[in-house]
Amino acid sequence: MxxxxxxxxxxxxxxxxxxxxxxQPFAARAGSILLDEPIQLEKGQMIEGEFNQPGQVQWYKVAPSQGEIAKDTHMRIKLKGSFEGSVSVYTNSDRAQKDETFDAYRAYISSGEPAQIDMPLAWTGPYYIKVEFYGGYYDEMGIDPETGEPYEPFNATYQIGYEGVNLPPGAxxxxxxxxxxxxxxxxxxxxxxxxxxxxxxxxxxxxxxxxxxxxxxxxxxxxxxxxxxxxxxxxxxxxxxxxxxxxxxxxxxxxxxxxxxxxxxxxxxxxxxxxxxxxxxxxxxxxxxxxxxxxxxxxxxxxxxxxxxxxxxxxxxFSNSDPDRIIVKLKNGKTVSGIQQKAKSLGLSAASLKSNDPVLGNTVVLKANGNVQALANHFAKMPDVEYAEPVHKYQKQSVDIQYRHQWSLENTGQEFGKSGADINYSKLQQLVNSNSSNLKEVLIAVVDTGVDDTLADFEGKISSEGYDFVNRDKDPYDDEGHGTHVTGIIAAAADNNYSIAGINQKAKILPVKVLDASGSGDSDQIALGIKYAVDHGAKVINLSLGGAKSRVIEDMLKFAASKNVTVVAATGNDGSMDVSYPASSDKTIAVGATGRLDIVSDYSNYGEGLDIVAPGTEIPSLLPDGSVTFLSGTSMAAPHVSAVAGLLLAQNPRLTPDDIKTILTNTADNVAVEDTNNSNEYFDPEFPYPISPTKPGYDNASGWGRLNAWSAVSAVRLNLTVNNLTDNDKKVTGTATKGTQIEVRNGDTLLGKGTSAADGKFSVTIKPQMVNQVLHFVAKNGKSESTVKIIVKDSPIPETPFVNPVSNLDEVVTGEAAAGTTVRVNSKSTVLGAAETDANGHFKVQIKKQKEETPLLVTATSVSGKESIAANVIVLDKIPPAAPKVAAVSERDQALTGTTEANASVTVKNNGKTIGEAKADTKGKFKVAIKKQKAGTVLTLTAKDAAGNISKAVKVVVMDKTPPAAPKVNAVTDQQKAVTGKTEANATVTVKTNGKTIGEGKADAKGNFKIAIKKQKAGTALALTAKDAAGNISKAVKVVVMDKTPPAAPKVNAVTNQQKAVTGKTEANATVTVKTNGKTIGEGKADAKGNFKIAIKKQKAGTVLTVTAKDAGGNISKATKVTVKNSKK
Incomplete structure (x- = not known):
């Protein structure tokens, strides 16, 4: 038949x-179906059914219990019978009504061979099963060719039921x-x-x-x-x-x-x-x-x-560029109208990539008719254009290889894996669950092929704000499977008995479809997808895709960075030394892939720009058909990192993309970078693999290492910060939660340990380490444990010390230099002294006193042995000259002379005012011209050397070298017992006679003096001198003692009227005057013996003559009266 x-x-x-x-495509049959009351199937029971007319359909329903879901991964549905027909399984009544299911969940029965479907328990159900009868074996006309008669009616019986099975993930x-x-x-x-x-x-x-x-x-x-x-x-x-x-x-x-x-x-x-x-x-x-x-x-x-x-x-x-379109980005402030007019003149249509958008509104997409690269170059040269480029194609970043289990979360060594080669998920979950109520939900955008949100593991985890830029609608359904697989890695529900466990139970997924059913998409769609994710609140964006570099995508990555959105991208699966774009952008975290042996996967792109690796080979996750399937690729590695980035933000929403990258890379574990099973694939004589490390702790194959989720999240939980460490440092410092136990290790060697204080600060003492050494900083507190890589940085050469002036008086050299350095003071090749700076960089080096002008070299040497440029210091002369020695100076002098330090400048001052200045000669002698100064004036002299040091002042009093004028002496008589007169004020007056002092006394302030002496004889020559305070003695003034004692009345001989002379005796040499009636009648001088004979005219007898004697002093004696006697003869 x-x-x-x-x-x-x-x-x-x-x-x-x-x-x-x-x-597997999501297939829909033509036409609609009406569900009758379905028959309930129970696990382990087979139900019989019968068909008697081709085209008949029977519906069944399965509602798995929680016990079944916890125990089984799949329902194994079996249909037995001898007829032509099919069985289809649907995840819900709506899909059953529309006859929408995956081809894997349709099976055909023929020739008595049973049909079997392994249906994953990936939906909440109930599941619907349709059994359809096609009929028996007959031709298209229903006529048996052997008899020419119609076939007999054909009845078919069958049995249907299901068992629970536990199947590992598959390819x-x-x-x-x-x-x-x-x-x-x-x-x-x-x-x-x-x-x-x-x-x-x-x-x-x-x-x-x-x-x-x-x-x-x-x-x-x-x-x-x-x-x-x-x-x-x-x-x-x-x-x-x-x-x-x-x-x-x-x-x-x-x-x-x-x-x-x-x-x-x-x-x-x-x-x-x-x-x-x-x-x-x-x-x-x-x-x-x-x-x-x-x-x-x-x-x-x-x-x-x-x-x-x-x-x-x-x-x-095809080509790598969209053959029909180019993207033109205008400069700020320029409008699209000019470009649109230019495009129109070339016969091109132009439209804004996203009208009225503040970021993309000035980006235009042109539909080209010819060589897109030539057109792009043409528009790029226009003055209003920032750049123009062809629309590029991008592909998902995955390959398909079959293995079992979620080893990336907890690797026990299953299937020949390496125990511990995982992201430390179990400890991560303990840590997260201990603080779950305090963690914030974080929106993670999966910019990919879309997401199937009907799966039970995604219930309540998918945002309704997703968008499809391929079909331009609000239903980002996954018609390829890649985006669903990525989403499962990030956020599949844990501990709900369904399928798998996602890494981040605090994640909300924003599905943004930019890749089509073939897994490819255009640069403008991807740019729009990134912008959409940022605008709708995504804090992390996962880009498991790659292709050629695009400036329009780069603009959106910059936009995401400006909004503090972390972007994670897959490096690509070409096994080449070129990180694909957008992972190669510095605005993303570039993620490569590792396998279950903790070896970088052979397909994982490597090279400059790679930040971190994560499990990516044989990663099980969900597909839209509900199956848990192994996929391999950097596409699978990237969501591991995105999930953990979301957990970091759940704990601390203030973290920036740079913060997150730093935390992830610093807490990553070291991994092997060569796949021993595939090493030949990487050999290149010019670029041998593995790549030599370009930075300490970094290599081009694994970046900074393999993701350690527990360590990264612990670092945030502990508020862990470690300050930069250099090869000079003897302490590792930073902050952590109070009571955190700290260890610093170099490999297996413990360098030091400590505990953070109440204020969170810690300081661990270690020996200084070599530059570029990779140390591991281990912090533990409760369920948190984080190991952070510390790269010992190369400290700079210390700056030249700042040295305070050093003089010939100093026994220490002081100043400032880099803290922790050793400061040495040298004189030529001789080390005079050394000392370490204190915590503030101050130093004090003990030395012996040095001579002025001695050159000193002061250097600072770091702990690592780096020596600064020397500070050149000349010892200053701070010893002042000795006080000048000054010759006596008088009020007569017009210069001061003396000796001082050679070449010193000598200054003379009077009451603080400089009255003279001069420089000493090479022997120290000086002569300073001044005006004459009064005696007693106090002059101060100082000497200043070439260094400006000034000696102590020496005081010089102007000496009095002018003797007083000769005293003015009042007349001295032989009656006086004092000599009086006037002389210089306060002068000492001395009275001498014949060189013998007979009296001395001091004049008063007005110069009056009175010197007591014994009475001197008249005629005695007195010599008087005045001596001033300076000892100057005046010229002597001679004073003759005046005779103030009148002579004795002359002894007059008898005078007769006959005589013509009066004789007698009086004082020697006295002048004798003879008067009568007051009239002088005769006068003469006694001789040396006092005899006198005074001629007179004859006087009448009885005339009374009065005779007086006047000595040389003018003293007149008392008168002697003589009466002229009458003589006859």
Whole structure:
């Protein structure tokens, strides 16, 4: 009997696309279905059913208990019977109603072979099961060809039930594929499949037309598979035609859109046959689409054409740039109108990337008609343009390899892994759970292929604010699986018995779809996605994608950084020494991948810009079909870091992206950088692998090391900060939560330990370490433990010390230098002294006194032996000259002379006023000109040497060298007992006679004096001198003692009237005067003996004569009266 005819291929390109997708598409059958009351299935029970009419459907429902979910990973659903039909499993009633499920959850029953589906327990349920009856074996007309009669009615019985099974995560399996069905167990089957998958990856996924063909393939696959399962003849026909086209597949797989293969007539015949098979076995609406594509391509007229020409005409050729578009960024303040007018003049359409947006509003996307690079260069030269670039393609960063379990969270060495080669998840969870109520929810954007939010592990964890920039709607559904896998690593619910445990239970995921069903996307979509994530409150953005550098994406990364949003990006899976973009941007945390042996994965891109590595090989996580599947790639490593970055922000929302990068890299564990199983893949004579470390603690293969989540989160919990450490430092200092135990280690060697004080500060004493040494700082407190790398920094050469002036009086050298350095004072090659600076950098070095002008060299030497440039110090002369020695000076002098220090300047002052100054000669002699000064004036003299040192002042009193004037002496009589007169004030007056002092006394303040003496004889010569206070003696003034004693009355001889003379005796030499009646009648001088004879005229007798004697002093004696006697003769 004949089997039903099954599906056919559409076009040459559809032939490529039929079997190239390795991810299971989310398939929907045509038409709607009404669910009857479903029959409840219970675990371990088989229920019987019966069909009697083709097209009948029976519904069942399964509601797994919590016990089943905790115990089993899957339901193994079995359908047994002898009929043609199918069984489909749906995750909820809505999808059952729409007949939406994954092809893996559809199975076909034929020829008595049971159907089996392993359905993951990844949804909350209930699950719905549909059993569909196609009928028995008969031809399309329902007539038995042997009898010519209609077939007898066919009744079918069956049994259905399920058991719980526990399956490990698996690798991705492709959907039931027509090509796989036709090539299974065939000689050329494996080769054809390999070639067609290459076509998928390297051709169809690169263009918009290719993506549309893939989508069309998803639509027709269920119908084709259903038919081909039942019809061996169709399978054989498809295989025959594929073998005919094998040379075509091989050339396209090798050369992609540059293939020079020319279609042959036999190729055309095979294509036509496949095309007819497709058209006969798909629904009408799908058939219309296929015929349209066939017409566009010219499917029936391919003979003798080159593949490259056909692909180009069909818009299936590709390059690394979008062939249709360029992005133009305008300078600040410039409007898009000018660019739009220019584009219009060139026949191009232009639109703002995001109108009215303050960041993207001046970025324009142009649809080009020619060489996009030439157009980009043209616009880049315009004065209003900041840059112009082609729209680039970006790809997800993952590969598919099968292994088991979530070793990245807790590696016990399972499956030949290395125990402890994980992110320390179990201790992380203990730490997080101990403070869960204080942690804030953090929004993490997964900018990827979208997220399937229906999975039980994502319940309540996916933001409803997501967006799809591929289809431009608000439903970022994951039609590829990559974004869901990434999301599961970050935030799958823990301890809910479903599937897996995500790393960050405080994360809320913002799904932003920028990659399509083939896992690729354009730079403008990705830029918009980043901007959208920032604008909608994401604090962390995960970019598990990569491609060429893009300035529009870089602008959005800068925008994210300006808003304190941390961006994590995958480095790429090419195994090359080039970190892919955007991971290569300094605005991201670039993440490479490791495997379960704690070795950097061989595919992980490395080199400058790599920050950290994380588990990325054989990482199990969820796919949209609910399966837990192993994927490998830096795409899987990046979400490990994103999850932990979110936990850091949950504890401290004030952390900046730079803070987060520093914490993650400083707490990372060292890993091996060479995969011993794949070392040959990395060998390059010019760039051997592993790369030599470029920075202490860093290598180009693993960056700063492998992520240690527990250590990173502990560092934030402990408020841990470690101050920079140099090769000079003897203490490691910083802050941590009170009571934190601190250890500092160099490898296994403990250098020091301590405990943080009540104020959080700690100081651990260690021996100074060599520059670039990597130390490990271990901090423990409660459930927190963090190991932080400390790189001993190269201290700078100490600055030249600041030295205070040093004099010939000093016995210490003081100043300031770098704290902790040793200061040495040298004189030529002799070390005079050394001392360490104190904590403030002050130093005091003991030395012996040095001579003035001695040159000293003062250096500071660090603990690490670095010596500063020497400070040159000249010993100053601070010893003043001795006080000048000054010769006596008098009021007569007009210069001061003396001796002092050679070449010193001598200054003379009077009452503080300088009255003279001069310089001593080389022997120290000086002569300072001054005006004459009064005696007694006090002059001060100082000497100043060349260094400016001034001697003590010497005081000089102006001496009195002018004798007083000769005293003015009053007359001295022989009656006096004092000599009086006037002389210089206060002078001492001395009275001498014949050189003998007979009296001495002091004049008063007015110069009056009175000197007591004994009475002197008249005529005695007295000599009087005056001596002033200075001892100057005046010239002597001679004073003759005046005779103030009148002579005795003369003795007069008798005078007669006959005599003409009066004689007698009186004082020697006295003048004798004879008077009568008061009239002098005669006068004469006594001789030396006193005899006198005074001539007179004869006087009458009886005349009374009065005779007086006047001595030389004018003293007149008393008168002697003589009466003239009468003489007869």
């Amino acid at each position: 004949n089997k039903r005819v099954l599906g056919k291929f559409a076009t040459l390109v559809l032939i490529f696309s039929l079997f190239v997708s390795m991810f 991705i399996t492709g959907e039931a594929c027509p090509v796989e069905l036709s090539t299974k167990n065939k000689t050329s089957g494996a080769e054809i499949l390999s070639q067609l998958r290459s076509v998928r990856n390297n051709l169809l996924s690169k263009t918009e037309q290719g993506k549309q063909l893939s989508s069309l393939y998803y639509k027709m696959t269920p119908f084709l598979v259903t038919k081909m399962v039942l019809d061996k003849n169709i399978r054989e026909t498809v295989y025959k035609d594929l073998v005919q086209l094998k040379p075509l597949f091989k050339d396209v797989a090798a050369n992609s859109d540059q293939s020079s293969y020319r279609f042959t007539p036999d190729d055309q015949k095979a294509i036509n046959e496949l095309y007819e098979i497709v058209l006969k076995n798909v629904p009408e609406h799908v058939k219309v689409e296929i015929e349209k594509k066939a017409k566009e391509i010219g499917l029936l007229k391919l003979a003798d054409q080159k593949v490259a020409d056909v692909l180009k005409k069909s818009n299936l050729a």
